[in-house]
Amino acid sequence: MKLLNSSTVSRNSRLKLGAIIVALAVLIILPLCIESDYIKHLLIMVCIGTILGMTFSMLYSAGLITLGAAAFYAVGAYTSTMLVTSLGLSFWAALPLTIIISAVLSLGFGAIFVRNAGVAFVIITLIFVQVIVIAAGQIEFLGGWGGIMNIPRPDSLGPVEFVSKRDCYYLILAILLLIVVIYNAIYSSRIGRAWRAIKLSPNLAGTLGINAYRYRLLAFVIGSTTAALAGCFYAHYFQNITPGAFAGWLSIYVQLYAVLGGLEFYILGPAIGSVIMTFVPEYLRVVKEIEPIITGLLLLIIILFFPGGILGTIKNPPDFNLTQLKSRLNRMRISKAQGDKS
């Protein structure tokens, strides 16, 4: 029986605190050590990817699988852009407004979507993101398929002007850290526990008085609003948005960040997945034509043989032996044969 005594607990928490401080220091010093603007750009994309991956994980923690993580990312990007370019608001006024508008919209759509958990929800979110993309493309007012150009960068805050990649990095890092702190608090509160309960056993959660619908809706609203916040930053960082940027593949990638890092690690999983999925394909560009094939193969191997993701595999290393591998391949062959028959 594994019973943690108090000294190991405090040592663990001290280790954790140390790791957090080191990680923070690295994240803050990193752009100062890097010359290349291109790498800084990738770091910014890692932060955005992490945020989006975390929104996927939040819905997953409540037992919902979304293929539309990019939907409210697009909503946030377009809302903020319109507020700034059409109404002439400053970025810092548009940001909270975007959050409020996205929260209200996601509450409205979520109220319909989360009525169906399971496969229905997956399909609905998949369609929803396409609807958003097509709507943005068809509506002239939103710039049509050509998108919107020349979106201003975030207005300067005192001496900080968000012109350089470095300053933009610090802005998105601050947003990311704020989200991490909030998400961490939510996961360790009774809300996070209720989500877990709904995911692990909806029936048991129900008999304990947990309203699955309301808690799932809450996860949807928080996740969507967070994605909108990331979208708001994205629009003003890239300075142009097109509907195509939010189309199908992005949502799939976001999901891969979470799966690759480790589905059960709601914060660190997407972060690690995002780092790998951002940097590895970039360096595979040397062999550009076959880059998607290699990336795809790598993912296939990880999902098939390390379903816990990277962190899950580190935490519970599988005792790999050849017979196990063989039987696993055999099972796959059998299930494939059965699939062919039917």
Add this chain to the structure above:
Amino acid sequence: MALLEIRNITKIFGGLIALRDVSFDVNSSEIVGLIGPNGAGKSTLFNIISGFHHPDKGRILYKDVQINGLEIDRIARMGIGRIFQEPTLFMQETVFENVISGLHRHYQEAAWKALLHTPGANREENNKRDKALGILEFMELSSLKDELAANLPHGWQRVLAIAIALASEPDLLLLDEPVTGMNPSETASMIEKIRQIRERGVTVLIVEHDMRAVMSLCDRIIVLNLGVKLVEGTPDKIKNDERVIEAYLGKQVL
């Protein structure tokens, strides 16, 4: 006083009549047994009381309020707890976390206060932890508290299921086969636990196949057969009732 009133419940699945015009009462602080051969409709009735199914006809009153038609979680918040026949736990969580989840409906402080760790919210969290530890001690699960629910032996999973239900502080507890599959000593201690639960003021409605357990535990027994209430009475009356013996117990048992 009747805590739960089952009134003329009829439930039809497709062409199959699972329950036909079943009525009975469960009084406060009673232990009532619900028995009958397989397919008698016992589990269907449990599912109707806890809101998983809705009856085609009839009403269910709990504390004089009609509850059929309400959502599962709503019924739970009114004070009806249940355990399922098949082990239904939060398998990937520890025993302690399972019980904490059971306490969910008794949190009073606003959720945002918990996020900000206000003193009030922290105090509440600590109270809940103490309460969970108390329940674990009562159910003799303390030594297993950091074990994953999935790793518990079958008998202990049953005990944990009851601990979770107790954490939600029900006034009425529905137990679906609490001792089935247990060995005699586990059964005896479970019976003792159920008695103690009743002494805490919880009313218990129990479905069980283990006749010896039912007879020794229940104040009153209701026998269902093929969806119809056959007879109702004290264990002694049930033991000697011709119809029950014929329909259910079989000649070799008595």
